[in-house]
Amino acid sequence: MGHDEIREVTARLAEAGIPSPEHDAVALLAHAWGRSVAEVRHAQVMGRTPPADVRDRLTSLVDARATRVPLQHLTGVTGFRGIELAVGPGVFIPRPETEMLVDLALADVAHGGLVIDLCTGSGAIPLAIKQERPDLTVLAVELDPMAHAWAERNRDQLGLEVEIRCGAAQSAFPDLVGLVDVVVSNPPYIPVGMVPIDPEVRDHDPEVALFGGSDDGLRIPVEVAARAAELLRPEGRLVMEHADVQGDSLPRALTRQGHWADIQDHCDLTERPRALTAVRAP
Ligand SMILES: C[S@@+](CC[C@H](N)C(=O)[O-])C[C@H]1O[C@@H](n2cnc3c(N)ncnc32)[C@H](O)[C@@H]1O
Structure with a gap:
């Protein structure tokens, strides 16, 4: 051509x-x-x-x-760090800015540590983590059965040993309470009532993947953080993505929870605040 x-x-x-x-x-x-x-x-x-x-x-x-059908729905794949993931209708397409969460999650995890991803979608985060750090035990949970099926398909195609459960993050992993070294999450956080500008997002990403359940979009992220506080061992770390307008409000909400020390916010490559880290207070 x-x-x-x-x-x-x-x-x-x-x-x-x-x-x-x-x-x-x-x-x-x-x-x-x-x-x-x-x-x-x-x-x-x-x-x-x-x-x-x-x-x-x-x-x-x-x-x-x-x-405006997403490019990734037409090709059937997208890249995330070092892996290729199958995506299509029924699952959120992983975004490049989320790759930063893997670096934040992997900083200082001891050999053989336990890492959990809450709200896993296609499985992008836990599968990239397992591919980069095979020594870690990695588990994940996803609420939507359609997205869960995509995550399992990706796990099987990549041949990575990651347990992916189907259920609500807010009550996930009752068997691992107090034992987890790192909880990572990119939860839905768009304010309810806001209409995404891009048709690819508005018309093709599942609603359950987008909206955070309240006017400020923070209800689900704060609930997920509360579950993370239960799952983490003392000094365990939370890594959570948020919208660029939530760089003050999410840290404030976590401060109010009273479980967290050393709450820090992190900017992406374009200098927008996009992720929070916090340490589980003993
Ligand atoms: C923004 S997407 C992120 C997906 C994936 N972590 C990523 O970064 O590509 C949020 C995901 O959370 C899932 N989700 C929404 N509410 C949930 C809940 N209460 N418990 C578990 N998963 C949930 C959605 O179905 C969606 O797959």
């Missing part, structure tokens, strides 16, 4: 309001052609044209993307 055709697809996606049209054009062509993005770039430079059936497949993929 030559430069002109890629340019044509890019223009079509740009017209539909896709934020990174050239990236998506190449990713969709790679998917339609069964090749890597690097191979497509090479073919593009060489002016090599894909077979007609690939061009037909690309046309239907571009039609769907132009209606």
Whole structure:
């Protein structure tokens, strides 16, 4: 496929309001052609044209993307740190900013430690943790049966030993109360009533993955933190993602819980406050 055709697809996606049209054009062509993005770039430079059936497949993929179906639903996969996860309807697509939670969770975990992810979605966080630190015991919980099935599928495809339970984070792991070294969580935190701007999020991420259950979006995160306080051993650590507008309100809410010491907030690479860490007070 030559430069002109890629340019044509890019223009079509740009017209539909896709934020990174050239990236998506190449990713969709790679998917339609069964090749890597690097191979497509090479073919593009060489002016090599894909077979007609690939061009037909690309046309239907571009039609769907132009209606704002998420790129990851069309390719069926997304990358998260060092792993590739299957995603699609019924599960939240992991975001790049969440990768930071893995670094925060892995800081200072002793060899053989116990780590739990509450609200696991596709399983992105616990599977990345287990892949990077096979010595750790890693467990996770997810409320939504559809998302839970995606997480189990990802776990099985990656061949990682992570127990993934289906249930509410607020009452999860009664067998592990007081024993956990690190609890990590990216819970739903969007204020109820707020409408996400991007159609990919508004129309395709499950509602249960987005909304935090109150006007400020913090009801579920605060409940999850309360459960984390029960699960953690003294001096165990909580790592939790939040919205950029919750960099003061979530730390304040955790201070009110009275279980936490050393509450710190952390910025992402764009300097927006996006994650909290706290230590379980003895
Ligand atoms: C923002 S998504 C994050 C998913 C995943 N941790 C990630 O970072 O990609 C929140 C997830 O929490 C799940 N969830 C919502 N309420 C829950 C609850 N009370 N207990 C457990 N999981 C819950 C949703 O179904 C969704 O999969």
